[in-house]
Amino acid sequence: MIINLASLKKGQIAIITSVVTDKIPLKLLEMGCLPGNEVQLLQTAPFSCPMYLNVNGSHLAIRKEVAEQIEIELV
Amino acid sequence: MAKQINVSLIGNPNTGKTSVFNLLTGLNQQVGNYPGITVERKAGICKLSRGVKAHIVDLPGTYSLNASSLDENVVIEVLLNKKDKDYPDVAVVVSDVENIKRNLLLFTQIKDLDIPTILVINMADQMERKGITIDIPELEKRLSTKIVLMSARKKEGIEELKKSIEGYRKLPITPCLNAFEIDPPYFEGLQRAFPKESLYKLWLVITQDVNFANINRNTIADASEFHTKKKSELKRLQQKETIKRYQFINQTLKATQTIDIKNAKGVRASLDRILIHKIWGFVVFFAILLFIFQAIYDWSSYPMDLIDSAFAWMSDYFRSVLPPGLLTNLLVEGILPGIGGIVIFIPQIAFLFLFISILEESGYMSRVVFIMDRLMRRFGLSGKSIVPLISGTACAIPAVMATRNIENWKQRLITILVVPFTTCSARLPVYLIIISLVIPTHRIGWIFGYQSLTLMFLYFIGFGAALLSAWLLNKFLKIQSKSFFVVEMPNYKIPLFKNVMINVFEKTKAFITGAGKIILAISIVLWVLGSFGPTEKFSNAKEYVTVQYQKENSEDLETQIASYKLEHSYMGYMGKAIEPIVRPLGYDWKIGIAIISSFAAREVFVSTLATIYSVGNEEEETIKNRMASEINPITKKPLFNFATGISLLLFYAFAMQCASTIAIVKKETNGWMWPSIQFVFMSGLAYITALIAYQFLK
Incomplete structure (x- = not known):
């Protein structure tokens, strides 16, 4: 099932299937947010934004609207 | 002379690059700016064997060569321009063992620039604990590079790195990606x-x-x-x-x-559970803030009192040993009080930079960004604005520079515009001296004194004004810009003592020399204005006063002459000219002069009053006592009473009185428009609130 990253639940692990490249910053790709890589939601701030992720071994936080541009598949 | 080897240190943020730099260069480093821009340039000398020296430049941290900020641009410019004086003979890319995959992205880019490159894998002592094993010879072969395993924290691997730098000519320069x-x-x-x-x-x-x-x-x-x-x-x-x-x-x-x-262990998860918890996260953050402010107020008051009386003693001493004359007066009345006004800042600024650099080094600051983002966005700011707002309590200049990593232009602009409202350390001496004059020393319970509560309240209204104006600006500014918020959440680390100390030392030094020049210059100008007058009333003050006060004893006569002189000096006439503007706020012309000169830099207030009063009074007294004994000539009551004091505090809380901040805002916003709006808005707000407060309280 393909969903977007914003709907990932705490602790869940997924694989990135595609990213809407025009709508996310290059920096995010450079930090390893690329199709094929694993992503886990570690924690969210109040009101579930921003999201604290482990992507490909990098720990980073992004906002929900950016997460919506990233498609994932649950494992 | 042996040739110097030019070395560039490059790496992602949070890889311990600065620790490696500090280890290589020790205290042998200079911090300055790149020409024409306000990006910090750190360089140092490292001695290699046989008298060969390496000139090491610590380039700003970056995730890749695709620059998205001024700091990152510097990296590309140094690495591309063979004529640049920093152009490296050899590049040292610092990575950390846990994020090696991400770090290698930058490494492969540097490698493709035909520059001999060494790869440092830092924090190598953590490998076992994190369950990581690396086949170093094979990795060296595949990346065609020399790899040095290091632990900057444990000072391991530094000799090997030095040796590799020395043998840089043997390094292959094959690119990684065609x-x-x-x-x-x-x-x-x-x-x-x-x-x-x-x-x-x-x-x-x-x-x-x-x-x-x-x-x-x-x-x-x-x-x-x-x-x-x-x-x-x-x-x-x-x-x-x-x-x-x-x-x-x-x-x-x-x-x-x-x-x-399975072998990986770490404190990240357990600390995160508390520090970014939906409730505890905020409790911890505010407790830390409270602790910092209490520390700055309490701990630094001891060295500050010492410095204050030391300078009073020095003025007295020089006056007694030097022959009387114009130069002695300039030294004792102009220069010494001026320098005193700078030196008295050192304890507080050092404490602030100490706390801020501990928060940054430990990895905690990113957690604050994370928990505050949502809240800050309501006010049109970003979670990343929290770093400038906290740094703003030290000084607005580095704070405005710290906004550079806010990707969204509108949020960044708003942050720049409101940051000068936060209570910077230049306001502190003004606050401290006025609080001690007009607020009683009573305590509520055992812990909170009225005085420290007042100080906390002033910090609070500083933040409040910043947030409210941000909210207003967010409503009225019509700027569309995309929000690309990406924050790295680094590992928690115990801050390295040496890194923190070097940082505190450099920042304090930069502040003192920067602000010091302005303060000293203004002190001298003020002394000249106060020591000469345009009319014969100034030069013949003695005759005029003696005629008026024939019955007074000689000591009072001296004081009267001095104040008559001051009144008829250039400064006196200038002060009188602006008095109608400041009188509704409860100030006399002397405070007026102090406020005017404060528009160059707030901290000048105390030293200006010191200069004005010591021009008027030659006895050994500290500034505070002198201010307390100042009498309002009309009401015959102390000039610094409750109403005037509160009015002054509010004025200094809101007014944009810092030439250096205006200069940096102009630079960062590319024009005079924003700093002008900021200046008018802040100073207008200051005048109105001070006016209302005084009229109500008098």
């Missing part, structure tokens, strides 16, 4: 036009808008048969480049690195 692969037809045309140049360098010139060896974007567009591509196409190619690089990195690491997650 840029040709990114888009064959496009790069083929490019290579045909510039057969001698490296494709990746040309690619950087096109995408990053930097120049090297007389090649810039336009020459490329002219020389190629086709036009340069559109921005969106370029971005797509950059993404393709990133993907290609990661493919190479993944293959390389698959063959050389294994991670056994």
Whole structure:
């Protein structure tokens, strides 16, 4: 099932299937947010934004609207 | 003389690059700015064997050579321009063992610039604990580089790094990625036009808008048969480049690195559970803030009192040993009180920078960004605005510079505009001296005194004014800009004592020398204005006063002459001219002068009053006592009473009185428009609130 990253639940692990490249910053790709890589939601701030992720071994936080541009598949 | 080896230290943020730099150079370093821009340039000398020296430049941290900020631009410019004095003979890329995959992205880019490159894997002592094993010889072969395992924290591997730097000529310069692969037809045309140049360098010139060896974007567009591509196409190619690089990195690491997650241990998860908890996270954050402010107020008051009386003693001493005359007066009444006004800042500024650098070094600051983002966005700010707002309590100048990593222009602009409201350390001496004059020393319970509560309240209204104006600006500013918020959440680390101390020392020094020049200059100007007068009333003050006060004893007569002189000096006339404007706020012309000079820098207030009063009074007294004994000539009551005091506190809380901040805001917003709006808004608000407060309280 393909969903977007914003709907990932705490602790869940997924694989990135595609990213809407025009709508996310290059920096995010450079930090390893690329199709094929694993992503886990570690924690969210109040009101579930921003999201604290482990992507490909990098720990980073992004906002929900950016997460919506990233498609994932649950494992 | 043996040739110096030029070394560039490059790396992602949070890799311990600065620790490696400090280890290589010790205290042998200079911190300054790159010419024309306010990006910090750190350089130092490292002694290698046989008298060879390495000149090491610590370049700003970056995740890749695709620059998105001024700081990152510096990295590309230094690495592309062979004529730059910092152009490296050898590049040292610092990575940390846990994020090696991400760190290698930058490494492969540097490698493709034909610069001999050494890869440092820092925090190597953590490998076992994290369950990581790396086949170093194989990785060296695949990356065609020299790898040095280091632990800057434990000072391991430093000798090997020095040796590798010395033998840089033996390093291979084969690139990691053939840029040709990114888009064959496009790069083929490019290579045909510039057969001698490296494709990746040309690619950087096109995408990053930097120049090297007389090649810039336009020459490329002219020389190629086709036009340069559109921005969106370029971005797509950059993404393709990133993907290609990661493919190479993944293959390389698959063959050389294994991670056994079962062996991995860390404090990250358990600390995060508390520090970014929905409730505890905020409780901890506010407790830390409270602690910091209490510490600054309490701990630094002891050295400050010492400094204050030391300078009073010094003035007295020099007056007694030096022959009387104009130069002695300049020294004792102008220069010494002026320097005292700078030195008295050192304890507080050092404490603030100490706490801020501990918060940054430990990795906690990113957690604050994370928990505050949502809240800050309501006010039109970003979670990242919290770092400038906290740094603003030390000084607005580094705070405005710290806004650079806010990607969204509107949020960044708002942060720049409101940051000067936060209570910077230059306001502190003004606050402290006025609080001690007009607020009683009573305590509520055992802990909170009225005085420290007042100080806390002032910090609070500083933040409040910042947030409210941010909210207003957010409503009225019509700027569309995309929000690309990405924050790295680094590992928690115990801050390295040496790093923190060097940071505190450098920041304090920069502040003192920067603000010091202004303060000293103003002190001298004020002394001149106070020591000479335009009319014969000044030069013949003695006769005038003696006629008026014949019955007074001689000591009172001296004081009367001095104050008569001051009143008829240039400064006196200037003060009188502005008195109608400041009288509704409860100030006399002397405070008026102090306020005017404070528009260059707030901290000048105390030293200005010190200069004015010591011009008027030659006895040994501290500034505070002198202010307390100042009498309002009309009411015959102490001039610094409750109403005047509160009015002054509010004025200093809101007014934009700092020439250096205005200069930096102009630089960062590219024009005079924003600093002018900021100046008028803040100072207007200051005047109105001070006016209302005084009229109500008097």
